[in-house]
Amino acid sequence: MRTFRITATTIAAAAFLAGAGVAQAKDVKVGVLLGFKGIYAKLAEQIMQGYDIALDHVGRTINGNKIVIVRGDTENKPPVAIQKGRQMIKSDGVVAIGGIISSGIGVTMAKFAKREKTPVVVTLAVADVITGKFCNPYIFRSSFAAFALQSGIGAHWAKKYKTAVTFGPGYAAGYAMVGGFKAGFEGAGGKVKEVMWSAYRKTQDWGPMLAKAKASGADIIFSFYGGSESVQVVKQYKAFGLKMPLMGGHWLFDKSLWGAMGEKNVLGAIHHTTHTPTVNNPANNAFVAAFKKKFGTVPDINAYFGYENAMSILLAIKAQGKNVTREGTAKALKNVRFDSPRGKFFFSKDNNAQLPNIYLVQITKGADGRLYRKVVATLPGGKDKPGCKMK
Amino acid sequence: MEALLTNLLHALQLSMLYFLLAVGLTLIFGLMDTLNLAHGGFYTIGAYVGWRITTWGGALLAMFFAEPGLNDFEFNRVALQYSTEFFWAALIIAPVFVGGAGYLFQRYVLHPLSERGRETHLDFALLTFGLLFVIMGSMELVFGTTPLSIGMPALLTGSIDLFGLNYPVYRLFIILMGIAIAILLYFVLDRTVWGAIVRAGVDNRDMVLGMGINITKVFAIVFAVGTGMAALAGVIYAPGASITATMGARILVVTFVIVVVGGLGNLTGSFYASLIVGFVDSLAQAYKPTVEIFGTEIQIDLELYGIYILLAVVLMIKPTGIFGSKGAT
DSSP: OHHHHHHHHHHHHHHHHHHHHHHHHHEEEEEEEEOOSGGGHHHHHHHHHHHHHHHHHHOSEETTEEEEEEEEEOTTOHHHHHHHHHHIIIIIOOSEEEEOOSHHHHHHHHHHHHHHTOOEEESSOOOGGGGTTTOOTTEEESSOOHHHHHHHHHHHHHHHOSEEEEEEESSHHHHHHHHHHHHHHHHTTOEEEEEEEEOTTTOOOOHHHHHHHHHHTOSEEEEOOOHHHHHHHHHHHHHTTOSSOEEEBTTTTOGGGHHHHOHHHHTTOEEEESOOTTOOSHHHHHHHHHHHHHHSSOOOHHHHHHHHHHHHHHHHHHHTTTOOOHHHHHHHHTTOOEEETTEEEOOOTTTSOOOOEEEEEEEEEOTTSOEEEEEEEEEEOOOOOSOOOOO | OHHHHHHHHHHHHHHHHHHHHHHHHIIIIIIHOOOOTTHHHHHHHHHHHHHHHHHHHHHHHHHHHSOTTOOHHHHHHHHHHHHGGGHHHHHHHHHHHHHHHHHHHIIIIIHHHHHTTOOSHHHHHHHHHHHHHHHHHHHHHHHOSSOBOOOOOGGGOSEEEETTEEEEHHHHHHHHHHHHHHHHHHHHHHHSHHHHHHHHHHHOHHHHHHTTOOHHHHHHHHHHHHHHHHHHHHHHHGGGSOBOTTHHHHTHHHHHHHHHHHOTTOHHHHHHHHHHHHHHHHHHHHSOOEEEETTEEEEOOHHHHHHHHHHHHHHHHOTTOTTOOSOOO
C-alpha cells in the first residue's frame, strides 16, 4: 500500500510538473534589465512605458504564445546585471534581454551575451565600444552610438562651415562625443582649429575658452555638455555676444534647461538630436497618439527608446513562428525591419547597431508665445566607429 | 593685448567669485577653528532662497499689475519679467535668512556639542559633512533636479565698453562685490570694537569672558556672518550660471584650498589666496600648455590639478599658509 501511495504521489507530481511544463512552453519570456531604483529610476519607468505601447502594438500574445516581461533591477551595478541576467536565462528561460541604460553595464552585457549565447538588445548606453570592440552576433543596440551621431552631424556642418573649435568636458563621454564630431567634420573636409576641454564638474567660468574661440576666428563652436554645465555655457556664450554659432546636441539645449537658460538665450538656437516629438511621420504620430491615450502626456525621448527596444525584440519573436528560442531570436533580430518614430529601423549588417536619422531642430516661438522645437532638417544618420570584428 | 586684458578680467572675476565663497569659511574656520564642511550647503540654500524670493516677488507683482484674464502661461511670463528686479531683494534677504539659520545651528547644535567636550575637528567634520548631504538631499526633494536660475536685473544686463573691450556688466559687478566685501570685512574686523572682540576671543577666550563679554554669542554671530556670506555668494553666482542641489559639493575643495593657502583666519591672506587660485584656474584654461611625449601631444591640465599642486607646495614650504602668521592648529 505504501509503495502504491508513493507512486501515486509521484505520478501526481509528475503530472503537475508536466502540466507546468506545457504551460511554460506557451509563455515566451523577455528579460528587461534596468536600474529601477536610484538615479535612473525615472528613465527606467519611461522606458517601460515605451515597452507597454510596443506590446499593445505587436500584441501581448504572438503566434499563440503569451508574452511575459521579466523585470530585473540592475541597481546600476554591472555585477548585479550579470547575476540578474543569468537568473533570467537559467530560471525564467528568457529568449532575449532588453533594457540597459548605462554604458558600463552595456559593455559588461556585451561580453555576457556572447558567453551565454543570448541576444541582448541595449536600450540606451551610447559608448562606441559596445557595438565596436566588444561586438558579437548576440549584442544589439537599438539606440545609437556616440560616434554615429556626432560624426554624422560633423559631416553635415562641414558642408556649410569650413572651420570649427570644440568645447567639451574632459572625461570619457566628452572625449567620445567631441572625437566623433572631429572625425566627421574633418572627414568631410572641415578643419577643427582647436579642441578645448573644461574640467568636468569643476570649471565655473567658460570666459577664457570663449575668448580663445573668438580669437581663433573659427566659423562655429561645437560643444557637448549636459545639465547645469549646459546652462552655464549657453548663458556665458550669449553674454559675450559671439558671432559664431554655438552648436551642440539635444543635451546642450534640453527642454528641461530652457527655464534656467532664459528664453532670450535659447530662442533661435539650432541643435541636433536623434528624435524629437514634433517629427512628422506616420509612425511617430501614431506613437504619440497611443502614448497620450494611455498615459495622458507627451512621450519623453526615453519612452521612444523603450518602444524601439521592445519593438525589435517582439518582431524578432514574431518572425520565428511558434517555436521561439534564444538562438532563433538572435538570428531574427538581424532581419527586423519596421517604421519607427525615428525613421526606418534595422540593425546594421556589420555590427548590429543603427541610427536611422539625425534631426536638426530649431527652438522657435509659436503664435501663443510658447517655445517649440521645430524640425528644420532631416539628415541621414552617421556610421558607427570602425573597429567591430564580428565573431 | 585685447586677449590678454580679457583673460585678466576673467581671472579677476573668477578670483572674486572664489573670494566670496571662501570668505565665510575663513571667518568660521580661521577665527573660530570650527571645521564647517557644510559651507557649500549654506551656499546652496542661499541660491535657492534667492530664487524663491525672486519668483515669489515676481508672482506677487504680477497679481497686482498684470492685465486681468491672462492664462497661466501668460501670467507666469509676466511674473518672470517682474522677478528679475527682485534680485536686489534676494541679495539682502537670502544672506539674512541663511545667516539666521547659521546662528541657530551654531548656538543650538555646534555649541552644545563643544560644551560636552566634542570639539575636535573630526567631530565637527562628521557632523557638518553629514549636514551637507542632508542639505543637498532636501534641496533636491523640495526644488527638484531641474537646474534653476535667477534672472539678471536690468541694470546688470548687457555689456559695456571697457578700454575698448566689450565686457559683460554682470562680471564687473562680481568683481566689485568681491572687492567691496573684502574692504567692508577688513574694516569691521580691524577697525571696530566688534572686530577687536572677535579677534580677542580667538586669541584668549577666557580673558574676553573675564571682561564680561558673552563670547558664545559673539561666536554664533560670527558663524551667522560666515554662512550669510555663503548665501550671498550663492545669490551672486546664480544669474550667470545655474542652481542645482549639488552645487555646494563642487566648491568644497577650492574654498578649503583658499583658506589653507591664505593662512587660517587671515582675511587679507584669503583675499590674496583667492587671487592666486582664481588666476591659476582661469589662466590655465586660457593658456593650456601642451608638451610632446613620445610623439603624442599631451595637454597639461593645470585647471584640474593646479590647485592641488599649489596646496602641496604651500603645505611643504610654509604649512601656516603663505600669509599666515600663527601656528597651524
